[in-house]
Amino acid sequence: MKNALVIAAREFEEKRFVIYAAVAFAILPFLLAVIPGISGKSPQDTIVLSAVIFATTFAIAVAVISGASFIGRDLSDGRMSFYFSRPAGSASIWFGKLTAGILMIVGTFGFIIVPARLATGEHWTRMISSSSTWSVLYLLTVAIALFLIAHVISTFARSRSPLIVFDFVAAVICGVSIRFLLLPLMAGEAAVIVSGLSLALAIIAALAIIFGGAWQLERGRTDRRRNHLALSQFLWTTMAVTLLIAAGYVGWVVSLKPSDLTGHVQASSSASGPFAVITGKSRGRADYRAAFLLDTADGSTWRVDPWAAWSTRYSRDGRNAVMPRRAAGGADVLLYTRGKAEPVDTGLTIAGGDFIVSDDGKRIATISNTRTLSLLSIYDVPTKHSLASVRLPDAMYVRGLFITPDVLRLYLNGPDGGVKIMEIDARSRALRETGFIASPKFVSFYLDPAGARMLAKRSHENVLTLNDARTGAVIRTLPTTGPVKAAHYLRDGRIAVVDGSDSATVLHILAADGTPQRDIPLGAKQWVAIIGDDGARVVLNDVDIASRRNMFEAVNINSGVVEHREPNHEWVSAGVFEMRPPIEPLHEVLYVGDQERIVAWNPATGATRMIAGG
Amino acid sequence: MSDNAIRISDLTVRYGRMIAVDHAALDVARGSVYALVGRNGAGKSSLVRCLLGQQRPQNGSATLFGEDAWSRRTSLMQRVGVVSEDADAPPEMSVAAIARFCSRLYDKWDQDSVEARLRTFGVPLTSRFGSLSKGQKKQVSLAMALAISPELLVLDDPTLGLDVVARKSLFEEVIGDLADRGTTIFITTHDLAGVETFADRVGMMEHGRIVLDEDVDALKSRFRRIRFAAQPVAIDTAALRPTVMRSWGGGAEAIVSNYDDVSFERMRSTSNIGAAEVEAMSLEEIFIAIAGGNNS
Numbered sequence: 001m002k003n004a005l006v007i008a009a010r011e012f013e014e015k016r017f018v019i020y021a022a023v024a025f026a027i028l029p030f031l032l033a034v035i036p037g038i039s040g041k042s043p044q045d046t047i048v049l050s051a052v053i054f055a056t057t058f059a060i061a062v063a064v065i066s067g068a069s070f071i072g073r074d075l076s077d078g079r080m081s082f083y084f085s086r087p088a089g090s091a092s093i094w095f096g097k098l099t100a101g102i103l104m105i106v107g108t109f110g111f112i113i114v115p116a117r118l119a120t121g122e123h124w125t126r127m128i129s130s131s132s133t134w135s136v137l138y139l140l141t142v143a144i145a146l147f148l149i150a151h152v153i154s155t156f157a158r159s160r161s162p163l164i165v166f167d168f169v170a171a172v173i174c175g176v177s178i179r180f181l182l183l184p185l186m187a188g189e190a191a192v193i194v195s196g197l198s199l200a201l202a203i204i205a206a207l208a209i210i211f212g213g214a215w216q217l218e219r220g221r222t223d224r225r226r227n228h229l230a231l232s233q234f235l236w237t238t239m240a241v242t243l244l245i246a247a248g249y250v251g252w253v254v255s256l257k258p259s260d261l262t263g264h265v266q267a268s269s270s271a272s273g274p275f276a277v278i279t280g281k282s283r284g285r286a287d288y289r290a291a292f293l294l295d296t297a298d299g300s301t302w303r304v305d306p307w308a309a310w311s312t313r314y315s316r317d318g319r320n321a322v323m324p325r326r327a328a329g330g331a332d333v334l335l336y337t338r339g340k341a342e343p344v345d346t347g348l349t350i351a352g353g354d355f356i357v358s359d360d361g362k363r364i365a366t367i368s369n370t371r372t373l374s375l376l377s378i379y380d381v382p383t384k385h386s387l388a389s390v391r392l393p394d395a396m397y398v399r400g401l402f403i404t405p406d407v408l409r410l411y412l413n414g415p416d417g418g419v420k421i422m423e424i425d426a427r428s429r430a431l432r433e434t435g436f437i438a439s440p441k442f443v444s445f446y447l448d449p450a451g452a453r454m455l456a457k458r459s460h461e462n463v464l465t466l467n468d469a470r471t472g473a474v475i476r477t478l479p480t481t482g483p484v485k486a487a488h489y490l491r492d493g494r495i496a497v498v499d500g501s502d503s504a505t506v507l508h509i510l511a512a513d514g515t516p517q518r519d520i521p522l523g524a525k526q527w528v529a530i531i532g533d534d535g536a537r538v539v540l541n542d543v544d545i546a547s548r549r550n551m552f553e554a555v556n557i558n559s560g561v562v563e564h565r566e567p568n569h570e571w572v573s574a575g576v577f578e579m580r581p582p583i584e585p586l587h588e589v590l591y592v593g594d595q596e597r598i599v600a601w602n603p604a605t606g607a608t609r610m611i612a613g614g
Numbered sequence: 615m616s617d618n619a620i621r622i623s624d625l626t627v628r629y630g631r632m633i634a635v636d637h638a639a640l641d642v643a644r645g646s647v648y649a650l651v652g653r654n655g656a657g658k659s660s661l662v663r664c665l666l667g668q669q670r671p672q673n674g675s676a677t678l679f680g681e682d683a684w685s686r687r688t689s690l691m692q693r694v695g696v697v698s699e700d701a702d703a704p705p706e707m708s709v710a711a712i713a714r715f716c717s718r719l720y721d722k723w724d725q726d727s728v729e730a731r732l733r734t735f736g737v738p739l740t741s742r743f744g745s746l747s748k749g750q751k752k753q754v755s756l757a758m759a760l761a762i763s764p765e766l767l768v769l770d771d772p773t774l775g776l777d778v779v780a781r782k783s784l785f786e787e788v789i790g791d792l793a794d795r796g797t798t799i800f801i802t803t804h805d806l807a808g809v810e811t812f813a814d815r816v817g818m819m820e821h822g823r824i825v826l827d828e829d830v831d832a833l834k835s836r837f838r839r840i841r842f843a844a845q846p847v848a849i850d851t852a853a854l855r856p857t858v859m860r861s862w863g864g865g866a867e868a869i870v871s872n873y874d875d876v877s878f879e880r881m882r883s884t885s886n887i888g889a890a891e892v893e894a895m896s897l898e899e900i901f902i903a904i905a906g907g908n909n910s
Contacts, residue, residue, distance in 0.1 A: 006718040014706050074704075082703050084668045085696035086719045089688045222668045225629075 003088045007096025008103070011070070015104060018062060022108035025054045026115050044123040051116030052128070056139060059109040063143040066101045067150025071213065075224040076158040080217075090218035098213060105143050109136075145202070148209040152231065155216065159228035170236045177243050184254045187305045187326055190288035193253065197246060208238035256282050256290040258301055258598075258612035264289070265596040265613045267572040268310065269296075271532060272582025273318020273338070276572065276590055277309045278598055278612050293321055295338055296588065296600055296611050302336055302343065313357045313577060318584045320361030324350060335361060335381060347384040358402035359583070363387075363426070365408050367398055374398070378408060378426045387426040395420070401579050403451040409434075409470070411445070419443050421472050435471030445469075447580045448489045448512065455487045455495065464497065466514045478514045481506060486540075488530040490557075491581045496538050498528045502545060507538065509557055520560040522553070531574060532586035537563065539586055539603045541571045552589055554603035564606035569593060619644045619766050619798035620665065624674035627660045627822075634660040636822035637674065642815070644765075645796040647789065649809040649830075651901060652819035658802040659699055661819070662770045665800070666696060678766060692721055695759030699770040699802075701751035705744025709737060709754055713761075720762045731757040735780060748775030756788065767792060769801040773808060781808060806898040818901060826904060830897065837900045838873035842866045843889035854881055857903050869895070869903045 012019075029050040033043035071094075074080045083093045113136075117124050128135075156164050178201060185194045212234035220227030261280030269276035274297035279289055291306035305326050313322045319338050324331035330351035334343040346364060348355075353368040365378045374392040379385065392398065395412035403409050406427050412420040421435035437443055437456065445456040447469050454469040455478075464478045464487055478487075482500040490496055494517070495510040505525040509518040522528070524545035531539040537554045544551040552566040568591035586603065590611065593599040598611040620642035627635040635657045642648040652658050663669035664676045667687025676683040678690045703712050709732065717723040732739065735753045737746065743754065752775055759767060769789075773781050785808045789799055793812050803809055809816075816833060818826035826833075837857075842865045854877055858869040873892075882890060895903070 003719060006715065010707075010711070010715045013711060014704055078700055079702045079704060081663075081666075081668055081696075081698050084687070085666055085691065085694075085698060085702075086716065087688050087691040087721075088719055219670075221670075222663065226670075 001092075003092035004096040004099065007083070007088060007093055008100040011097055011100030012104070015066075015100075018104060018108060019111065022058060022111040025058055026051075026112045028054060029112075029116050030119070042123075044120045045127065047116050048120050048124055048127045051112055055109045055112035058112060059105050059140065059143045060146060062108050063105050063147040064150045066104060067147035068154040070097050070101050071151060071217070071227075072154030072158040075155070075220075075222070075227055078222070080222040084221050090221065091214045094214040094217045098210065101147055102144055105147060106140060109140060109143070145206065148206055151213065152209055152235065155224075155228055155231050159224045161225045161228050163225075163228055163232055167232055167236075170232075170239075174236075174239050174243065177247070181243070181246055181250050183326075185250060185288060187307070188254065188288045188290060189306055190253070190286060192287040193285075196286075197250070201242065201246065204242045205239065208235050208242075212238070253285050253288050254290070256285065256288075258292050258294065261290065261613040262596060265592055265598065266309070267590060267592065267598055268312065269572050269574040269590050270314035270318060270321065270582075271574045271578045272316060272584040272586070273314065274298075274587070275312075275314055275318070275321045275336075275338075276598075276611070277304065277312050277321075277323075279306045279309045280596065280613060292612070293323065293336055294612065296590070298338075300338075300341075313355060315357050315361035316359040316578070316580065316583055317361070318582060320357065322346075322355065322357045322361065322364060333364065333366075335364075337361070344381070346379065346381050348379055354398070356400045356402065356408065358405055360405070363402060363405055365400065365402070367392070367400075376408075376410070376424065376431075378424070388424060388429040390424055390429070390431045392422075392431075393420065399579060401447070401451065409451065413442065417441070419472065421470065423470070435468070435473065437467070437472040445579070446488055448493055449491060449581055449583075450493075451580060453512070455489065457484060457487060462499075466495075476514050478510065479516060480508075485525075485528040486530045488532075489581050490533045490538070491535065491583070491585065496530055496533070498522070498525075498530065498540070502526050505542075507540070507555060509538075518557070518560065520555055520557075522555070522562075529571070531571075531589055532582065533557070534585040534587065534604060537603055539589055541568075541589075550591075552591070552601055552603065554606070564603055566591075566601045566606065566608065568599075568601075572598065617644060618642060618677075619646075619679060620648070620800060621677045621680075622661065622665070622674070623677075625661065625664055625671045625676060626673035627657070627664060627669065628672050633822050635664070635671070638819070638822070638824045639674075640817050640824055640827050642798060642800055644798050645793075646814040647793050647799040647801070647809070647812050648815050648817065649806075649813040650800070650802045650817045650819065651804065651806060652802075653905070656819040657822040658819055659770060660822075662699075662768060662800075662802060666694070666768060667691075692762070693765040695762055695764030695767045697752065697755045697759050697767075697769045697772050699774065701743070701746075701748070701755065703743045703751075703754070705742065707743050708739065709741050709743060709746075710739040712743060712754065712758065713739070716758050716761070722762050724761045724763065728757045728761045731760065735783075749777055749780055752776055753780065756784070760788070760792075764797060766798045766800065769799065769803075771802055771804065773803060773805045781805070785809070785812070806901060807896065810897045813897075816897065818904065820905070833900060834894065834897065836872055836874075837895045837903070838870055838878075839893045839895055839899070840868045840870060840873075840878070841891045841893070842868070854878065869899075871903075 029047045032050050033046040156167050182194055212231050215234045216227045216231035219230035260282045262283050263281040265280035267276055267278040274295050276294045276296055279291040281289055289306040291304045291309045293302040293304050304323055308324045311324055321336045323334055325334050330349045333346045333348035335346050336343045350366055356365040362381050368375050376392050377389040378387045380387055394415055396415055397413040398410055400408055400410040406425055408424050410422045414420055417440040419437040422431055422433050424431045439458050442459040443456055445454045447454040451469055454467050456465050456467045462483050464480055464484050466475045466478055480499045484499045486498040488496045493512040497508045500506045503524050505522045507520040507522055510516055526543040526545050528540055528542040531541055537556055540553045542551055549567045552568055553562050554564040555562050570592040572590035588600040588602050590598055590600050597613045599608050600611050601608050618641045622638055622640050625635050625638045638661060650658055664671050665683055667683040670684050681690060713728050737750045737753055790812050813830050816830050817824050841862055854870045855872050856868040857871045860867055
């Protein structure tokens with residue numbers, strides 16, 4: 001300890017000119033403040049700003065230059081024997097020089113900052129935010145990190161050893177490994193773990209350099225090549241062990257299974273077929289969020305990016321799910337098919353925007369939005385060929401669906417209101433406007449299975465119309481008995497409408513042309529969504545006023561009887577992006593139950609089964 | 615307590631494929647003066663670095679006062695004064711700062727002796743080390759090494775850069791005085807004439823090997839130059855082994871490495887060699903002969 005201080009004092013004495021320079025830079029802001037052309041209206045501003053700039057620049061310059069010379073130069077100039085021929089231990093030599101170097105950085109920074117800080121008083125606190133203390137600490141940490149890095153590079157480079165090739169390779173491997181360690185965590189939106197792990201790796205790397213320096217002098221002493229070898233061995237061994245441990249930890253964090261999810265569980269499911277995406281957290285894994293695509297029928301699972309959970313699109317036949325996966329420069333679009341273990345990379349890459357999947361999942365249309373244009377492209381997945389690509393008119397919001405495998409219809413909410421209806425034929429590659437719905441308000445609509453007609457409802461209005469889906473022309477206004485709560489086409493082409501007051505909500509079944517067929521009183525319901533039908537039953541999710549609970553209800557269309565009810569905490573939304581009823585009958589409905597379990601409810605039998613979580 | 619101040623056993627130092635020191639072994643008794651000689655690149659400096667614990671040998675060991683030089687370097691350096699081959703103090707430091715720094719590291723320190731010595735050789739304490747001449751730097755190193763009254767003084771080519779006066783002072787006053795006081799001295803040098811008068815033992819390195827390790831008196835007593843009036847001359851090689859044999863004037867000259875008077879007289883009486891003159895040889899001549907003989 002005593003010898004380390006003696007050596008630190010010697011280093012300081014040798015580099016006292018750096019302190020002199022810092023003192024000069026400390027005076028400079030005050031000189032600048034009295035030069036009229038530079039100081040402007042507020043000399044105090046000049047003092048604060050120039051002191052911060054000078055201190056920062058000076059500290060970093062001192063860090064890099066000192067780091068590159070305090071050991072490396074003595075080794076390359078053959079002067080290390082000056083210390084080693086004295087009764088000073090390697091650790092004393094190292095920590096003495098290291099202490100001097102770090103104090104030099106902090107000291108010169110302080111020399112420049114403190115006079116300016118004292119002289120400007122409250123002006124300083126007004127100009128520099130309250131987080132300035134942290135900024136200073138951050139800056140000094142960066143400077144010390146640069147000091148350590150410069151020492152390593154200097155030791156490696158000055159040894160003139162071919163071992164530097166190995167060091168370069170090891171550094172690249174470390175960098176790539178860290179990137180691969182952090183990528184799945186970032187994909188899992190684990191900001192806390194990412195920052196914690198990054199900080200831990202940075203601290204361990206710094207400690208590896210600090211103790212590696214002592215090790216290099218103990219093993220290498222006056223020999224620059226042996227110093228290089230010893231530092232290299234210590235540093236890369238430490239980093240390799242650290243990265244292995246980190247890899248084990250990351251591996252454990254990301255090894256979640258659907259059944260491990262215990263917190264913040266969310267899910268969405270396909271309107272037809274058994275696909276669902278669930279995301280959630282687990283105990284002991286901080287904020288890491290895992291996401292899975294599930295085939296709830298056969299139990300198959302695929303690990304997917306959590307951020308992409310809400311971008312999942314399903315083919316109308318219920319056999320395919322299409323999801324983006326983070327990749328360099330955007331996201332790759334993957335096609336998951338029931339019964340196939342591995343997803344197919346469609347070859348499509350998207351950077352924002354949206355995509356639309358055909359009924360059979362064999363065609364995908366992408367809408368990429370840039371600041372100046374929206375571009376629509378249609379791809380054929382099996383051949384991985386682009387079939388058509390057109391520029392879209394300006395629109396606030398675009399919805400679309402494949403009417404046939406070749407014809408894509410788009411509904412564009414224009415910036416000035418109204419909905420523009422357009423079709424593009426992949427064979428002719430022509431984009432044509434086929435209709436328009438004039439409305440200053442947002443129009444929600446739902447198409448029949450053939451895509452020929454649609455139910456349209458303007459926001460905040462209680463008028464439901466039957467329109468031509470291609471032209472937007474109103475065919476007729478449908479009869480309603482109060483506020484319209486939900487309107488859907490059933491799979492057989494008939495129409496289901498829920499309306500009425502909260503105390504007397506009614507389910508109406510209408511023929512395809514809008515002719516009323518049956519009214520089914522539902523009782524007191526505050527909010528109602530039509531989930532789908534299985535041919536015999538319409539499944540509703542509502543808030544039952546009597547019990548104040550979310551409730552699934554299976555209503556027999558023919559008898560008008562509510563056959564089954566199932567209380568649920570949170571409905572797993574299905575078919576949010578669907579504009580038409582599914583091809584397959586509704587088999588199960590998912591909800592988030594007690595203890596964040598994902599539960600499947602069969603509306604035909606009223607039976608439940610646990611899918612994941614809890 | 616070990617009787618040897620230095621023991622080097624089976625020491626090997628390699629730099630990659632190059633062998634700098636090849637299974638070297640030598641002992642230096644306490645209180646003796648050992649001179650290690652050899653050409654540039656013979657391996658002397660590598661051996662000295664191992665001796666000072668600055669370099670770890672690949673094989674073998676170097677011990678000082680019975681302790682391993684590598685693992686016990688820090689404590690051993692309290693007892694060892696070192697004058698390195700190259701001036702190694704930071705060039706920005708003043709001589710006074712170097713003395714101050716060293717004084718804080720050693721348990722014993724004689725500042726007066728440092729100042730006296732430097733004054734003698736006209737080295738100002740305020741001078742920057744980097745501004746000094748090569749000889750002055752050596753004087754500074756020597757002053758620092760002597761300030762601790764070392765039990766062992768290691769001098770790695772100390773006369774390099776010294777003028778005649780300083781060299782004479784080093785050999786006659788410093789080394790001679792220290793030797794008289796019982797300090798062990800290990801010196802590597804090219805200046806054989808300088809060490810001849812006080813070295814007790816001498817070693818020679820060639821290509822990393824110690825090819826000679828012998829008491830100086832014994833060495834000098836067995837080497838002789840014999841000049842013959844006529845040639846050719848046939849020498850009984852079984853009795854006297856010539857290291858070098860060459861023409862000299864009208865006759866011939868032989869340098870023998872196993873000379874003794876009895877053998878010589880026997881050879882002269884049994885051989886028809888005519889007139890012959892026997893001369894003693896200096897250390898320098900002996901080493902030239904040995905180096906020449908080994909090279910040939």
